[in-house]
Amino acid sequence: MALPVTSEALDDVRVLDLSEGVAGPFCTKLLAALGADVISVEAPGRGDRARSYPPFAGDEPHPELSGLFLYLNTGKRSVTLDLAQASGRAIAGRLAGWADIVIEDFAPGQLDAWGLGHEALAAARPGAIVVSVTDYGQSGPYRDWRATDLTALALGGSLYIAGDEDREPLKIGGRPAQFFAGLSAFSGALLALHYRDATGEGQHVDVSMLEGIATAQEYPGAAWAYKREIRVRGPGHAPMFEVGDGYIGLMFPQARWAAFCELIGRPEIEHDPRFEGTRQRRDNMAELSEIIAEWTEGKRKADLYHAVQAVQGPAGYVCTAPDLIESPQFVEREFFSEVDHPASGPLLYPGLPLRFGTERPPLRRAPLLGEHNAEVYGELLGCSAADLARMRGAGVI
Numbered sequence: 001m002a003l004p005v006t007s008e009a010l011d012d013v014r015v016l017d018l019s020e021g022v023a024g025p026f027c028t029k030l031l032a033a034l035g036a037d038v039i040s041v042e043a044p045g046r047g048d049r050a051r052s053y054p055p056f057a058g059d060e061p062h063p064e065l066s067g068l069f070l071y072l073n074t075g076k077r078s079v080t081l082d083l084a085q086a087s088g089r090a091i092a093g094r095l096a097g098w099a100d101i102v103i104e105d106f107a108p109g110q111l112d113a114w115g116l117g118h119e120a121l122a123a124a125r126p127g128a129i130v131v132s133v134t135d136y137g138q139s140g141p142y143r144d145w146r147a148t149d150l151t152a153l154a155l156g157g158s159l160y161i162a163g164d165e166d167r168e169p170l171k172i173g174g175r176p177a178q179f180f181a182g183l184s185a186f187s188g189a190l191l192a193l194h195y196r197d198a199t200g201e202g203q204h205v206d207v208s209m210l211e212g213i214a215t216a217q218e219y220p221g222a223a224w225a226y227k228r229e230i231r232v233r234g235p236g237h238a239p240m241f242e243v244g245d246g247y248i249g250l251m252f253p254q255a256r257w258a259a260f261c262e263l264i265g266r267p268e269i270e271h272d273p274r275f276e277g278t279r280q281r282r283d284n285m286a287e288l289s290e291i292i293a294e295w296t297e298g299k300r301k302a303d304l305y306h307a308v309q310a311v312q313g314p315a316g317y318v319c320t321a322p323d324l325i326e327s328p329q330f331v332e333r334e335f336f337s338e339v340d341h342p343a344s345g346p347l348l349y350p351g352l353p354l355r356f357g358t359e360r361p362p363l364r365r366a367p368l369l370g371e372h373n374a375e376v377y378g379e380l381l382g383c384s385a386a387d388l389a390r391m392r393g394a395g396v397i
Contacts, residue, residue, distance in 0.1 A: 008035025008361075013193065016099035017041065017076065018083075018092070020048040022175050023133045023209060024105045025072040026182030027189065031101070032075030033352050033361045039095065039376055040073060040367070044080040044397060047369040048073070057344035063369060064343035070366045071349055074339065078367035079376045080397045088396050089114050094381055096121055100196075101129045101189050108138045118204035128202040129192045133185045137208030147209060152177035156213035157220050165233045180216060181209040239289050240318070246301045250292065251314040254278055259311040264295040334360060341365045373397055 013036040017028040025040070025048065032038040042048050050072060051063035058065065082088040093116055096102050102121065104111055111117040111130075121128035132138060135147035150171055153159045163170035188205035196202055214221075223229045238251045252260060254277070261270040269275050269291065274284040281288055296304055301317035308315035319327070325348065330336060333355070340346045342365075351360050377383040377397070391397045 011035035011037075013037070013101065014099045015039070015189075016092075016095050016102045018111075019103050019105035019133060021050055021105065022068075022072065022178035023181035023185065023207075024103050025050065026179055027131070027133065027185035028076060028103050029072050029074055030182075030186045030352065031189065033363065035361075036101075038076040039099075039372070040076045040078050041081045041083070041092065041095070042078055042369060044082050044370070044395060047078075047080070051369070057347060062343070064341075067347070070341060070344060070347065073366035074349065075364040076367055077372040077376060078370055079373050080370035082396050083114070085394075085396055087391075087394070089116060091377075091381070091396070092116060095376075096128075097125060098380060100127075101131060101193065103131045103133065103185065103189070105133045108132070108134055108143050118202070122202050126202060127196045127200055129189065129196060129205070130202075131185050131189050131192070131205040131207060133181055133207045133209070135209050137211060138206045142210075149175045149177045152209050152213050156210055156217065158213055158217045161217070161220050161231055161233055163233045167233075169233065176216075177209050177213040180212045181207055184212045238314075239285060239292075241289070241293055241296045243296050243301050243304060244298045246320070247318040248296065248301045248304050249316050249318070250308065252278075252281055252288075253314065256311060256313045257281075260308070260313050263307060263311050263313070264292060266291060266295075337363060339363050339365050343368065370397065 010031060013031070015028055015031050015036050015038040017024065017038055017040040019025060019028070020042070028036075028038045028040065040048070046052075047063050048069060050069040051066050052061075053066050053068045054061070055067045056062060056065040057067060057070075063069075081091055083092055092114075096116060109117075111132075112119065118128060118130040121130060134143070135152065136142040136145060147155070150159075153162075153171060153176070154169070156177065158172065158176075159169040161169075162172060185205070185207045188207055192203035192205050220231045223231045238249050240247050240249050257275075258267075258270050261267050269288075273280065275281045275288055305315050305317045317323075324330065325336060335351045336348050337351055337360075338346050339349050349363055351363065354360075374385075374388060377388060377391070378385075383391070388397070
């Protein structure tokens with residue numbers, strides 16, 4: 001039986017988000033989409049650093065118009081709070097006492113130094129859950145070092161196999177390591193919540209961006225662990241072909257090799273000694289690519305993709321942004337949806353990568369900076385208008 005989306009699976013869960021950037025906010029975005037009440041704590045004045053990241057709606061740099069921030073913070077409430085001040089940390093402690101889950105991405109040991117770490121929170125509330133999302137994790141020789149998406153991909157093993165063998169490794173586009181860390185934090189938070197509900201015990205969930213991306217590249221690690229074989233970069237496994245309107249990537253598993261040869265009008269190469277087995281095709285990929293290029297030349301990538309898929313062959317064309325929006329697969333499943341925002345106006349957003357039955361959890365707009373200060377500090381913590389004025393005057397909020 002499908003879970004009714006209107007019931008919102010996490011509508012009784014409260015989350016304090018002390019993270020910024022990509023990984024932590026992506027985790028809390030997913031929690032919010034499933035109904036959790038997420039309060040995002042931002043620095044007074046500048047806000048979450050993602051507010052400064054392009055692209056900007058209307059190509060106008062502005063903290064309320066960052067496309068990345070708007071996407072990562074749907075469905076949350078925003079308060080401003082200066083954690084560098086003791087009074088700010090005291091308020092954060094009160095908010096942590098309200099929350100079922102605290103998500104944070106400070107350097108290891110920082111929350112402990114402030115008296116806001118898991119040990120301190122659990123002493124006051126045994127069921128406290130803290131999810132820490134850091135570059136390398138809470139332990140190990142690199143724990144105090146800094147990383148970027150690029151360095152995580154490099155140290156996690158993914159970079160070594162991306163690109164051509166005779167060239168430098170190529171970075172995968174976007175921020176995959178950070179988004180993968182966010183997914184890991186989301187999974188860890190749900191597991192810790194389930195455990196707490198079953199036992200009453202909280203957890204400190206330690207998420208390492210490096211370890212997250214290392215789990216996503218099984219082939220090089222497995223090849224070395226099992227066969228002491230170093231997998232090299234290059235097109236031997238999945239070559240790309242330039243076609244009339246872009247690029248398409250193809251693979252040639254043995255089970256579909258005969259059907260593929262028939263498809264391209266070259267049945268005679270099925271038993272060609274150069275191509276008859278997986279290893280032979282990989283070793284002679286340059287020659288095979290010349291043959292395939294004759295078939296792909298001038299054709300449309302979508303037509304090629306559909307033709308190969310029709311014989312159950314692995315293939316994928318390289319989508320541009322318009323290709324994504326117009327894809328019949330995304331359109332049919334209503335993956336993209338329009339969300340209105342008081343600063344940016346209506347924009348098209350990617351949805352969640354999951355549905356309950358036929359329904360997809362709806363997206364609610366991202367907050368303005370400090371939009372919910374009065375609501376949270378007043379209604380939740382009982383601060384008066386005079387209290388708020390004093391806090392603003394002192395730069396605490």
